[in-house]
Amino acid sequence: MTDAARGHSTATLFEASAGAAHACDPGLRPSWQGARVAGPAFTVQGIGGDNLALHRAVAAAPAGSVLVVDLQGARHGHLGEILAVAAQQRGILGLVVDGGVRDTAEQAELDFPVFARHITVVGTGKDHPGTFDVPVRVGGVVVRPGDLVVGDADGVVVLRAEAVAETLDRSDERVAAEQRALAAIRGGVTTLEYYRLGSGSTP
Ligand SMILES: O=C([O-])CC(=O)C(=O)O
Numbered sequence: 001m002t003d004a005a006r007g008h009s010t011a012t013l014f015e016a017s018a019g020a021a022h023a024c025d026p027g028l029r030p031s032w033q034g035a036r037v038a039g040p041a042f043t044v045q046g047i048g049g050d051n052l053a054l055h056r057a058v059a060a061a062p063a064g065s066v067l068v069v070d071l072q073g074a075r076h077g078h079l080g081e082i083l084a085v086a087a088q089q090r091g092i093l094g095l096v097v098d099g100g101v102r103d104t105a106e107q108a109e110l111d112f113p114v115f116a117r118h119i120t121v122v123g124t125g126k127d128h129p130g131t132f133d134v135p136v137r138v139g140g141v142v143v144r145p146g147d148l149v150v151g152d153a154d155g156v157v158v159l160r161a162e163a164v165a166e167t168l169d170r171s172d173e174r175v176a177a178e179q180r181a182l183a184a185i186r187g188g189v190t191t192l193e194y195y196r197l198g199s200g201s202t203p
């Protein structure tokens with residue numbers, strides 16, 4: 001499947017977006033090393049400590065979407081191996097959750113990308129059905145249904161759907177410019193010289 005962010009890193013997207021990208025709180029971290037996700041948000045408003053909304057969302061979200069779930073930062077393992085397998089079975093690309101998850105070794109083995117605030121074994125209730133397709137606040141950022149959500153080693157960024165095309169083009173340009181900078185730096189040019197940041201001499 002093609003990467004909805006053309007493979008660009010969260011840092012590149014953020015810098016290239018000219019303010020259109022929103023960075024989630026750095027407390028949202030990949031649950032395993034190497035996790036990356038990029039796709040349109042399927043938003044879920046739930047109640048922290050309860051994961052019925054996640055079980056329902058996994059059954060309802062369209063293939064190719066990323067579950068973006070507000071659970072108020074609750075320290076519970078809202079998604080584990082069972083829900084990760086169920087989500088993959090339905091073609092869901094990954095999960096961004098303001099709350100906790102568990103079974104992170106299994107998530108890595110499955111190659112199911114998860115971005116969460118906590119890793120904890122503590123289980124959940126299954127009483128609150130939650131709400132889908134509404135704006136939700138995740139990592140301090142309001143995410144609307146269909147926003148492009150990208151997560152990688154550096155965290156999670158959110159791009160409004162209408163800003164995606166231009167930001168991706170600017171990201172292509174930024175990466176090309178950085179390739180030129182890296183070639184010069186590998187050739188011995190200092191970053192001070194390359195970016196004209198002054199002499200760099202000690203005062
Ligand atoms: O309690 C739950 O539904 C979450 C869980 O452990 C799993 O997905 O494996």
Ligand SMILES: [Mg+2]
Pocket residue numbers: 080081082
């Ligand atoms: Mg489990």
